[in-house]
């Protein structure tokens with residue numbers, strides 16, 4: 184029987200890469216994101232891999248949108264077996280210049296949304312005694328960097344949520360784990376390179392070599408496909424004894 188997944192922020196970057204891996208493995212997928220061509224992306228992936236896809240433009244800042252997305256996807260697919268909380272935003276500035284509105288946005292999309300989505304899929308997963316919640320956090324869910332107060336806080340928050348849901352899900356066949364990537368070259372990071380160049384007063388090339396990859400022992404960007412492969416493993420039966428864990432995929436950053 185085929186399985187069904189909701190992947191937030193899956194019409195760009197890491198989420199799209201993970202969605203493609205899951206579609207290749209036969210999962211039906213509810214795509215989500217703010218990209219205008221989201222429905223088209225979902226349709227194309229469905230056609231390419233011969234699975235059922237749908238698209239929800241639910242804004243992760245709005246709990247009502249989130250509940251509606253889960254209700255519609257559950258209704259269409261019959262169950263949600265896997266939830267991947269991936270939608271995320273970033274803003275880089277020193278604390279004294281950090282706009283309060285950006286703080287609220289980042290905490291809302293990166294952290295609070297994971298609570299609302301997990302809460303919404305929980306009753307179905309509990310009833311079926313199977314569920315996999317996978318949070319895409321970051322190396323910044325384990326370590327800090329300057330100028331990223333909201334992002335680091337939001338990702339550390341989800342590291343905590345991952346542990347709690349791991350514990351609460353244990354009696355019900357629900358696992359919850361986080362993947363903590365180092366730098367992945369996606370639209371989010373392209374934007375960050377520009378912002379960091381301003382904050383550090385450096386060229387964009389200097390930001391990549393001297394700031395971004397400085398803390399990674401392996402001086403390369405993480406590949407989206409590799410994150411998809413790990414997410415697929417976490418969704419599998421073989422990962423049934425893994426829960427509450429935050430797994431670094433960051434070229435040895437947190438080994439230091």
Ligand code: NAD
Pocket residue numbers: 191192193194195196197198215216217218240241242243244269270271272292293319320321322363364365366367368369370371372
């Ligand atoms: P991206 O900008 O390419 O994609 C982000 C996705 O989130 C987009 O589809 C966007 O539409 C969606 N999104 C943003 N705000 C939303 C909202 N309010 N409602 C619904 N969807 C919304 O970014 P990415 O690099 O692919 O990042 C994906 C996740 O991976 C994020 O949580 C990010 O923090 C995390 N991450 C990225 C990196 C990296 O280097 N790129 C590293 C570690 C962790």
